[in-house]
Amino acid sequence: xxxxxxxxxxxxxxxxxxxxxxxxxxxxxxxxxxxxxxxxxxxxxxxxxxxxxxxxxxxxxxxxxxxxxxxxxxxxxxxxxxxxxxxxxxxxxxxxxxxxxxxxxxxxxxxxxxxxxxxxxxxxxxxxxxxxxxxxxxxxxxxxxxxxxxxxxxxxxxxxxxxxxxxxxxxxxxxxxxxxxxxxxxxxxxxxxxxxxxxxxxxxxxxxxxxxxxxxxxxxxxxxxxxxxxxxxxxxxxxxxxxxxxxxxxxxxxxxxxxxxxxxxxxxxxxxxxxxxxxxxxxxxxxxxxxxxxxxxxxxxxxxxxxxxxxxxxxxxxxxxxxxxxxxxxxxxxxxxxxxxxxxxxxxxxxxxxxxxxxxxxxxxxxxxxxxxxxxxxxxxxxxxxxxxxxxxxxxxxxxxxxxxxxxxxxxxxxxxxxxxxxxxxxxxxxxxxxxxxxxxxxxxxxxxxxxxx
Amino acid sequence: xxxxxxxxxxxxxxxxxxxxxxxxxxxxxxxxxxxxxxxxxxxxxxxxxxxxxxxxxxxxxxxxxxxxxxxxxxxxxxxxxxxxxxxxxxxxxxxxxxxxxxxxxxxxxxxxxxxxxxxxxxxxxxxxxxxxxxxxxxxxxxxxxxxxxxxxxxxxxxxxxxxxxxxxxxxxxxxxxxxxxxxxxxxxxxxxxxxxxxxxxxxxxxxxxxxxxxxxxxxxxxxxxxxxxxxxxxxxxxxxxxxxxxxxxxxxxxxxxxxxxxxxxxxxxxxxxxxxxxxxxxxxxxxxxxxxxxxxxxxxxxxxxxxxxxxxxxxxxxxxxxxxxxxxxxxxxxx
Ligand code: HDD
Ligand code: HEM
Ligand code: HEM
Numbered sequence: 001x002x003x004x005x006x007x008x009x010x011x012x013x014x015x016x017x018x019x020x021x022x023x024x025x026x027x028x029x030x031x032x033x034x035x036x037x038x039x040x041x042x043x044x045x046x047x048x049x050x051x052x053x054x055x056x057x058x059x060x061x062x063x064x065x066x067x068x069x070x071x072x073x074x075x076x077x078x079x080x081x082x083x084x085x086x087x088x089x090x091x092x093x094x095x096x097x098x099x100x101x102x103x104x105x106x107x108x109x110x111x112x113x114x115x116x117x118x119x120x121x122x123x124x125x126x127x128x129x130x131x132x133x134x135x136x137x138x139x140x141x142x143x144x145x146x147x148x149x150x151x152x153x154x155x156x157x158x159x160x161x162x163x164x165x166x167x168x169x170x171x172x173x174x175x176x177x178x179x180x181x182x183x184x185x186x187x188x189x190x191x192x193x194x195x196x197x198x199x200x201x202x203x204x205x206x207x208x209x210x211x212x213x214x215x216x217x218x219x220x221x222x223x224x225x226x227x228x229x230x231x232x233x234x235x236x237x238x239x240x241x242x243x244x245x246x247x248x249x250x251x252x253x254x255x256x257x258x259x260x261x262x263x264x265x266x267x268x269x270x271x272x273x274x275x276x277x278x279x280x281x282x283x284x285x286x287x288x289x290x291x292x293x294x295x296x297x298x299x300x301x302x303x304x305x306x307x308x309x310x311x312x313x314x315x316x317x318x319x320x321x322x323x324x325x326x327x328x329x330x331x332x333x334x335x336x337x338x339x340x341x342x343x344x345x346x347x348x349x350x351x352x353x354x355x356x357x358x359x360x361x362x363x364x365x366x367x368x369x370x371x372x373x374x375x376x377x378x379x380x381x382x383x384x385x386x387x388x389x390x391x392x393x394x395x396x397x398x399x400x401x402x403x404x405x406x407x408x409x410x411x412x413x414x415x416x417x418x419x420x421x422x423x424x425x426x427x428x429x430x431x432x433x434x435x436x437x438x439x440x441x442x443x444x445x446x447x448x449x450x451x452x453x454x
Numbered sequence: 455x456x457x458x459x460x461x462x463x464x465x466x467x468x469x470x471x472x473x474x475x476x477x478x479x480x481x482x483x484x485x486x487x488x489x490x491x492x493x494x495x496x497x498x499x500x501x502x503x504x505x506x507x508x509x510x511x512x513x514x515x516x517x518x519x520x521x522x523x524x525x526x527x528x529x530x531x532x533x534x535x536x537x538x539x540x541x542x543x544x545x546x547x548x549x550x551x552x553x554x555x556x557x558x559x560x561x562x563x564x565x566x567x568x569x570x571x572x573x574x575x576x577x578x579x580x581x582x583x584x585x586x587x588x589x590x591x592x593x594x595x596x597x598x599x600x601x602x603x604x605x606x607x608x609x610x611x612x613x614x615x616x617x618x619x620x621x622x623x624x625x626x627x628x629x630x631x632x633x634x635x636x637x638x639x640x641x642x643x644x645x646x647x648x649x650x651x652x653x654x655x656x657x658x659x660x661x662x663x664x665x666x667x668x669x670x671x672x673x674x675x676x677x678x679x680x681x682x683x684x685x686x687x688x689x690x691x692x693x694x695x696x697x698x699x700x701x702x703x704x705x706x707x708x709x710x711x712x713x714x715x716x717x718x719x720x721x722x723x724x725x726x727x728x729x730x731x732x733x734x735x736x737x738x739x740x741x742x743x744x745x746x747x748x749x750x751x752x753x754x755x756x757x758x759x760x761x762x763x764x765x766x767x768x769x770x771x772x773x774x775x776x777x778x779x780x781x782x783x784x785x786x787x788x789x
Contacts, residue, residue, distance in 0.1 A: 080558030
């Protein structure tokens with residue numbers, strides 16, 4: 001490989017240059033942002049499948065059975081697409097970030113390895129669950145779905161612990177650019193693992209619940225208030241609504257964790273420049289010239305949240321050398337977005353709870369149903385925003401404090417071409433996935449008695 | 455054996471399983487492509503779909519297994535291969551997306567034009583993915599991937615005689631395996647004429663792969679002398695065994711002993727897959743990087759090995775159950 005010595009302008013073939021680095025980052029963001037939605041469904045949907053299947057067996061109820069069939073069919077498609085989008089990610093870890101994997105693969109490859117086993121079990125049992133519906137006795141069939149749920153949650157735990165390691169790299173010593181004394185277990189159970197994995201797994205259940213419910217919320221809006229639609233709405237919505245308050249607590253835990261372990265990221269999330277007490281909490285705003293402008297400021301807010309007292313000192317960006325600061329505005333806005341959506345979804349859950357308590361029915365208010373129909377997309381947006389906070393907030397580091405993104409990237413020229421190419425593929429994939437899922441919904445409406453075959 | 459050697463063997467078992475299980479899935483797509491126009495090709499496509507149905511997802515996890523073992527156990531090799539060969543690998547990855555998604559979509563769509571569109575994408579990518587993976591193997595085996603990040607030639611490392619041979623052979627092997635499996639599946643589905651059709655294809659594919667392999671000897675002699683020396687040296691017993699098994703499979707096919715061909719064809723492919731590392735041992739990236747130099751620290755290797763052993767205890771019974779179910783699945787049920 002030839003490397004130009006003079007600082008090259010951003011031209012198509014600029015080995016390891018700015019255009020290729022930007023393309024690699026965008027490609028990673030695109031593929032992960034895509035995969036994460038499917039991954040959430042892969043973690044959460046099995047719970048819904050199992051619940052409806054179990055009710056159907058217990059009570060012989062046809063509506064539960066119909067839901068169980070219908071969701072199994074959707075999972076068949078979603079799982080396949082989730083699996084391929086995940087396979088691409090494993091390629092991309094090497095195609096885009098060989099500088100990360102070549103040095104640190106032996107340290108944090110271990111959770112990926114465990115994840116591989118979890119996938120295997122998931123793929124095997126999903127095959128059994130979907131295809132052996134009429135072959136196995138109902139109870140055995142139900143049980144064959146249990147490993148899918150366990151493996152899905154486990155794989156989320158493993159892969160997020162690998163990500164947590166990038167935030168809190170542990171379990172190795174670096175000598176002359178080579179890793180020595182690696183400890184895979186210590187790497188996997190790094191300090192960031194508990195807050196991140198808990199928050200992510202809860203997010204997966206929220207997304208699965210709210211997204212599934214939103215399909216039926218649309219039906220309810222169109223006046224289909226039969227029992228099938230009511231159940232299809234209330235079962236997943238209840239799951240997600242119950243998880244929401246815990247998710248907010250978990251998010252609070254994650255933020256407190258950052259205050260102690262990654263204060264630079266917290267400062268970027270809050271757009272705080274000056275280290276000191278009486279730190280304000282700012283909602284919205286744009287960060288220019290070391291200051292958040294046009295935001296809504298709550299005096300002492302941040303100090304109160306972090307240290308329960310206006311005198312609590314919060315570290316700002318001024319303690320970090322300018323070259324090591326992440327971009328502030330996107331991190332800050334995405335954080336506000338995630339938190340805002342979290343509280344909105346909490347209110348929505350309360351609305352349903354109060355209505356149920358008073359009238360034993362799903363609210364008839366169109367506003368409620370509209371919001372419920374949007375809740376699926378909103379929860380997915382919260383996940384995307386949360387990941388932008390985590391990943392962009394870690395910049396310019398890929399491995400916090402150890403390896404910069406510019407050192408991790410593949411130095412080969414032309415990466416941007418791959419990015420363009422993959423973007424086209426993802427657009428096609430998105431359109432076809434949405435099309436096929438909508439088609440499944442419509443076909444189901446047309447022929448409710450159709451025999452199952454996922 | 456040291457832990458690195460054992461892990462290398464474990465990884466190669468994974469690769470072999472990917473070749474004989476995932477490979478047959480790709481081959482199914484190959485025959486799907488050649489099944490003819492929508493109307494007359496339908497029964498064949500149904501049979502292919504029937505035999506892929508419940509297993510294809512699990513079959514493809516073997517690839518992921520190989521990747522994670524490689525990046526955990528031999529990180530510099532992973533980094534060097536992925537960075538130098540990023541073009542064919544990106545193309546293979548795109549093939550994997552298109553294939554998996556289209557396969558799932560086609561099953562869920564009922565109209566002819568949809569099935570044609572998704573089916574076309576499924577079939578085409580089934581051919582392209584093994585081809586590009588084959589060129590990657592050829593690039594590594596012919597010593598065109600030096601250690602370090604993107605140190606090799608980005609184009610010549612996969613557009614060269616050995617890579618092209620690897621690509622074409624990979625497609626051929628996949629097609630052959632699939633045709634062999636489909637003979638047996640067709641008989642079990644009660645479709646004897648279909649079995650005959652796939653038998654003819656399996657014979658043709660076997661002859662083509664055989665001819666390619668013979669011609670390949672000349673290519674390797676000229677383009678990858680080190681590999682050639684290894685194949686005619688240390689790996690010779692495996693090469694010969696592969697040739698014998700190939701001939702045996704041909705005979706069994708002629709005799710319509712489909713279940714037995716299944717076995718002999720798998721063994722033939724396995725010998726080829728194992729012949730390659732045998733020929734270049736102890737180098738992972740020939741000519742200069744022996745596996746010992748690329749291996750992770752012993753703690754990592756032993757941890758990975760222990761976890762693999764425990765994982766296998768969980769996996770093997772589950773896979774067996776899946777395969778039993780696949781075999782018991784009535785033909786009509788899979789639609
Ligand atoms: C349904 C989704 C969802 C909702 C409602 C929330 N989050 Fe979240 N958040 C995520 C989904 C998510 C996530 C996508 O799952 C992230 C990305 C990485 C991670 O571990 O979780 C995340 C990251 C994340 C981080 C960064 C963690 C790190 O980088 O180590 C913090 C500090 C919070 N969240 C805090 C909150 C707070 C205070 C919330 C209160 C309302 C909240 N989140 C609601
Ligand atoms: C927060 C991030 C992630 C979560 C929660 C997650 C979770 C999951 C889950 C549950 C699946 C099962 C497929 C499905 O149900 O749709 C899956 C598939 C997959 N994921 Fe991810 N994943 C994440 C990120 C990643 C990353 C970063 C990689 C690779 C580097 C990756 C690689 C894969 C692979 C290879 C598969 C396919 C497995 C199969 O064939 O069954 N994932 N992921
Ligand atoms: C848990 C699994 C994950 C792993 C192992 C992982 C790993 C990585 C790696 C290696 C990079 C490139 C290096 C860097 O930019 O620092 C990256 C960047 C990025 N990832 Fe993640 N990631 C994970 C989950 C996610 C998810 C689910 C999203 C969803 C949107 C995401 C969003 C991003 C973004 C936006 C970037 C680019 C950041 C930037 O360059 O500014 N990540 N990730």
